[in-house]
Amino acid sequence: MSPELHQKLTAWRRHLHAHPELSLQEKETAAFVQDKLTELGIPFEANIGGHGIVATLTRGHAQRRVGLRADMDALPITEDTGLPYASQRSGVMHACGHDGHTASLLGAAALLATDADWSGTVDFIFQPAEEGFGGSRAMVAAGLFDRFPMERIFGFHNWPGLAAGTIAVHDGVVMASGGRITITIEGHAGHAGMPHLTRDPVVAAGHLIVALQSIASRSIDPLDTAVLSLCTIEGGTAPNQIAGRVTIRGTLRYHREAVKDIILDGIERTCAGIATSFGVKVTPEIVWGVGVVINTPDEADLARIAAEKVQAPVRRDLAPSMAGEDFAHYLQQRPGAFVWIGNGELRDGAELHGPRYDFNDAILPVASRWMAEVAKAALASN
Numbered sequence: 001m002s003p004e005l006h007q008k009l010t011a012w013r014r015h016l017h018a019h020p021e022l023s024l025q026e027k028e029t030a031a032f033v034q035d036k037l038t039e040l041g042i043p044f045e046a047n048i049g050g051h052g053i054v055a056t057l058t059r060g061h062a063q064r065r066v067g068l069r070a071d072m073d074a075l076p077i078t079e080d081t082g083l084p085y086a087s088q089r090s091g092v093m094h095a096c097g098h099d100g101h102t103a104s105l106l107g108a109a110a111l112l113a114t115d116a117d118w119s120g121t122v123d124f125i126f127q128p129a130e131e132g133f134g135g136s137r138a139m140v141a142a143g144l145f146d147r148f149p150m151e152r153i154f155g156f157h158n159w160p161g162l163a164a165g166t167i168a169v170h171d172g173v174v175m176a177s178g179g180r181i182t183i184t185i186e187g188h189a190g191h192a193g194m195p196h197l198t199r200d201p202v203v204a205a206g207h208l209i210v211a212l213q214s215i216a217s218r219s220i221d222p223l224d225t226a227v228l229s230l231c232t233i234e235g236g237t238a239p240n241q242i243a244g245r246v247t248i249r250g251t252l253r254y255h256r257e258a259v260k261d262i263i264l265d266g267i268e269r270t271c272a273g274i275a276t277s278f279g280v281k282v283t284p285e286i287v288w289g290v291g292v293v294i295n296t297p298d299e300a301d302l303a304r305i306a307a308e309k310v311q312a313p314v315r316r317d318l319a320p321s322m323a324g325e326d327f328a329h330y331l332q333q334r335p336g337a338f339v340w341i342g343n344g345e346l347r348d349g350a351e352l353h354g355p356r357y358d359f360n361d362a363i364l365p366v367a368s369r370w371m372a373e374v375a376k377a378a379l380a381s382n
Contacts, residue, residue: 060119
């Protein structure tokens with residue numbers, strides 16, 4: 001990649017970082033991407049599954065077709081970096097690097113547009129609403145694979161804590177599946193000085209939180225993986241009144257579908273037990289999210305070949321993550337691979353979804369070149 005293109009991508013990435021938009025609200029981000037695609041002379045279709053965009057390049061006579069994907073949305077997090085290009089929108093931040101993913105895909109498009117050494121069709125997928133709002137599912141439902149009949153699909157996520165520019169390729173599972181859990185505990189409110197006349201949902205909530213932690217530690221095979229994190233608790237308005245209702249919210253994650261059933265049974269059984277023990281009503285509700293991200297073997301090999309082509313260090317020994325990624329929906333439709341590209345040293349507060357996180361602009365050339373090369377490798381393969 002030329003220094004000029006790297007400089008341009010850095011400027012684009014920092015513009016996106018300064019102007020983040022939440023899931024389902026990526027109107028300005030989509031307009032920016034469309035403007036840059038127009039500048040690059042690459043045709044596109046917009047408003048696919050929301051603010052989604054698919055740009056397409058065709059060269060030569062080969063009939064093979066491949067997709068490359070980046071996500072565009074930001075998070076409801078207040079930035080604490082002090083950077084000159086920090087978020088200009090209060091309480092909204094690119095804390096996961098989607099600004100860098102988008103800039104990298106624009107870079108891959110720029111590289112392939114000026115590269116004569118390939119034949120076939122490449123679709124560049126700019127996806128909205130990855131952060132738990134079903135952006136990939138919406139694009140698939142809008143006919144992504146019918147309108148753009150790609151045979152394979154590839155993507156990446158930046159990875160803090162992995163050496164900058166190193167590419168991690170997993171054989172099989174990459175990231176977890178899971179869901180969002182809401183547990184409502186309904187008791188009987190009353191005077192804090194007369195607790196015997198109440199049914200206290202706060203005490204029940206305390207016991208429930210502790211009990212639910214035994215699911216992963218005592219119901220799941222220690223050689224398997226599961227996470228149940230209860231992250232918020234709300235209840236009560238006065239310090240001298242026992243509340244009538246408490247709501248607990250959190251997330252659960254797993255790598256195998258069989259584990260999902262064990263977790264679900266454990267939640268229902270534990271909630272029923274707490275309800276009986278404390279005379280309250282306990283109602284768990286789970287909204288299932290993305291599936292497990294699982295690389296297919298041939299495509300993982302193509303991802304490795306592309307990494308070696310750009311002379312990036314390759315890691316194939318990293319364990320899967322318990323974080324989720326809605327790239328899983330694409331892999332349920334087409335073979336493909338999802339890799340991690342090292343963002344560099346992990347600093348306190350600068351992890352993914354942290355208030356001091358920032359995408360490392362130094363890895364833009366590696367990311368863009370890897371995406372371009374994996375597309376070429378896929379088009380050239382049998």
